[in-house]
Amino acid sequence: MDLGLKGKKAIVTGSTKGIGxxxxxxxxxxxxxxxxxxxxxxxVAETVAALKAKGVNAVGAAVNVRDGDAxxxxxxxTAEALGGVDIFVPNVSGGGGMDSEKNWWxxxxxxxxxxxxxxxxxxxxxxxxxxxxxxxxxSTNAVEFFAGPMAYNAMKAALLxxxxxxxxxxxxxxxxxxAVSPGPVYFEGGAWEMIEGTMPEFYKATLKxxxxxxxxxxxxxxxxxxxxxxxxxxxxxxxxxxxxxxxTNRVQx
Amino acid sequence: MxxxxxxxxxxxxxxxxxxxxxxVKVPRVNPEDSPETPAEKAPDPNLGTEVIPASRYTxxxxxxxxxxxxxxxxxxxxxxxxxxxxxxxxxxxxxxRESVLIVRQPDGGVRAFYNVCQHRGNRLRSPGYGSATTFxxxxxxxxxxxxxxxxxxPDVDTFxxxxxxxxxxxxxxxxxxxxxxxxxxxxxxxxxxxxxPIPAHLGAYNFSRMALTRDxxxxxxxxxxxxxxxFNESYHVQGxxxxxxxxxxxxxxxxxxxxxxxxxxIPFATISPRVKLPPDIPPAIKHxxxxxxxxxxxxxxxxxxxxxxxxxxxxxxGVAQGKDYSRLNDDQLTDDYHYMIFPNVxxxxxxxxxxxxxxxxxxxxxxxxxxxxxxxxxIPEGGEWPERPEHATYPHGDKSIGLVLDQDAxxxxxxxxxxxxxxxxxxWLGKQELRIRHFHKVIDDYIFGPGGKPADSAF
Numbered sequence: 001m002d003l004g005l006k007g008k009k010a011i012v013t014g015s016t017k018g019i020g021x022x023x024x025x026x027x028x029x030x031x032x033x034x035x036x037x038x039x040x041x042x043x044v045a046e047t048v049a050a051l052k053a054k055g056v057n058a059v060g061a062a063v064n065v066r067d068g069d070a071x072x073x074x075x076x077x078t079a080e081a082l083g084g085v086d087i088f089v090p091n092v093s094g095g096g097g098m099d100s101e102k103n104w105w106x107x108x109x110x111x112x113x114x115x116x117x118x119x120x121x122x123x124x125x126x127x128x129x130x131x132x133x134x135x136x137x138x139s140t141n142a143v144e145f146f147a148g149p150m151a152y153n154a155m156k157a158a159l160l161x162x163x164x165x166x167x168x169x170x171x172x173x174x175x176x177x178x179a180v181s182p183g184p185v186y187f188e189g190g191a192w193e194m195i196e197g198t199m200p201e202f203y204k205a206t207l208k209x210x211x212x213x214x215x216x217x218x219x220x221x222x223x224x225x226x227x228x229x230x231x232x233x234x235x236x237x238x239x240x241x242x243x244x245x246x247x248t249n250r251v252q253x
Numbered sequence: 254m255x256x257x258x259x260x261x262x263x264x265x266x267x268x269x270x271x272x273x274x275x276x277v278k279v280p281r282v283n284p285e286d287s288p289e290t291p292a293e294k295a296p297d298p299n300l301g302t303e304v305i306p307a308s309r310y311t312x313x314x315x316x317x318x319x320x321x322x323x324x325x326x327x328x329x330x331x332x333x334x335x336x337x338x339x340x341x342x343x344x345x346x347x348x349x350r351e352s353v354l355i356v357r358q359p360d361g362g363v364r365a366f367y368n369v370c371q372h373r374g375n376r377l378r379s380p381g382y383g384s385a386t387t388f389x390x391x392x393x394x395x396x397x398x399x400x401x402x403x404x405x406x407p408d409v410d411t412f413x414x415x416x417x418x419x420x421x422x423x424x425x426x427x428x429x430x431x432x433x434x435x436x437x438x439x440x441x442x443x444x445x446x447x448x449x450p451i452p453a454h455l456g457a458y459n460f461s462r463m464a465l466t467r468d469x470x471x472x473x474x475x476x477x478x479x480x481x482x483x484f485n486e487s488y489h490v491q492g493x494x495x496x497x498x499x500x501x502x503x504x505x506x507x508x509x510x511x512x513x514x515x516x517x518x519i520p521f522a523t524i525s526p527r528v529k530l531p532p533d534i535p536p537a538i539k540h541x542x543x544x545x546x547x548x549x550x551x552x553x554x555x556x557x558x559x560x561x562x563x564x565x566x567x568x569x570x571g572v573a574q575g576k577d578y579s580r581l582n583d584d585q586l587t588d589d590y591h592y593m594i595f596p597n598v599x600x601x602x603x604x605x606x607x608x609x610x611x612x613x614x615x616x617x618x619x620x621x622x623x624x625x626x627x628x629x630x631x632i633p634e635g636g637e638w639p640e641r642p643e644h645a646t647y648p649h650g651d652k653s654i655g656l657v658l659d660q661d662a663x664x665x666x667x668x669x670x671x672x673x674x675x676x677x678x679x680x681w682l683g684k685q686e687l688r689i690r691h692f693h694k695v696i697d698d699y700i701f702g703p704g705g706k707p708a709d710s711a712f
Contacts, residue, residue: 018532040557064553096533097533097549097550099550100548101550103550105550188528188529189528189529191531193529194528197495197498197499197528198499198535198537200496
């Protein structure tokens, strides 16, 4: 199956490590020019070099998505450097934690505003694209109990609502918007590796809840994101694709 | 390069790369910016690569040599100054088969005596702490003053030979660093000379500002040296304490060996190069931040800069929190300045707390030991001084003493069993275990005299 991605241009935030890195790796393999960012200059430089080696155009910079002005400037400059934007994946997240009220501000600024500001800033470019697609990264934590009343869970739920509202709002402009909700994803340098090392009982209990007996790989999630973002996924609009190896047990009506 | 060195070099090349996943350059304080505690790396002593024979851990003969040449010769940690604040307060502590009374004198000084009545050899007091006006033996009521002299011998006229001596047998006793030390050696060198260079290194912490918060003794089923060894290297973190890989750098440590004592400096509040940087702040580092008054959710820096940023925060906010860090360098605000005072005191020293281990041999059995663990916490200026916790004694494995120490405690009996195996010659130590080699070198110096160990020694 040809995903139809070749020659497209994508911006993915938080894309030097983890799921974000696998998404840009996969998109570049499919011939997509990519714009990447993270807070670490060295990691950005390494990622851009690796992506260029795949034969696509790649640009990147160290950006703190929490800094709204700097983030918008970076988005605009990246879109210009790429010569347009077809795909936007606001991937970066504030992460978990419920030890302070500040977690709510942090996840609001990074997960919610990182997504909303990105969409609004890139809207002119997306409107001009022949195959515009936004893929929002949520989580199974948005729809089922996980760990406790964390800002992370609530903000991921808010992103699902935003994703659906946005999808129907911009559908007429030919822009597709979908959400992907991964379950637990394990990789070196990921949260679950640290949880396995620092809270082994919690890790084992979570693993037990996954019928597959393992956690997803970031490559598996990247494939779902790439499909949702690609012309091959043209029928998807306002969907929430739960990519969790059966971790959730609710029925998705 | 001899053959063994070549083997060693290839080992380091082939494995060191494999077992760390990141090249980490730990920012270290410039020694010139350390107001008191020297931060310089001491030159590594050349201690060879010999096997450390397992018999040192199992042999009754070696245990006897240690008693004769170490325990009876050195200065030993007795108690804290504030364990015995008032005249007549005493601490009764044991080493080997001996028991010692450390007594606060009316003039404020401290004196120590063998805890034995000169009449028929009865112990005057049980181990622990108490207060006395005199020490009266429960057997025949022979009675001693706080300075050890006789107060009263009942029916003294029935001893035609007179009294046996002037009173209790006194031994050297002195104080340093808020702790009281004693020695069974009447000829022992001055305490500060024995402790050198520790007092110059650790005065900056001013331990008298720290209050005891835990006081526990556990009987461990291993030789006392197996316990000292366990805390003298960070190489075992990957095996025994995997959770600490998201808490400290077990690989980029600075090891410094001095005449008889040694130390290593372990960066805390950072991520081990054996694992990749995580996306979030690890739970245990969040705990460090909260203790320092930092809100982890408010942290906007990079994970790899956590340690330095915590140092800066503590430097900036310490005074307002009643914590005077002015005598400490920046690294001391986060790191473990880990000292071993020969032969048996292990100090995990941090700006805000101290975890002290005293490792005592079992009186008769080389396969057992007494592991004393005490924790102290810095009391902010104006803060309330907590009541001294009761001392508690547990058998091995009976109660948790915290995850990290439980992990060590769980491991050590297996180590001791292995020491007895015909399939094990002894300790095969690497560079990360230099402090263990140094510890055993100092043991040899005491037992055999410097360089005096016979070539055919079984130990």
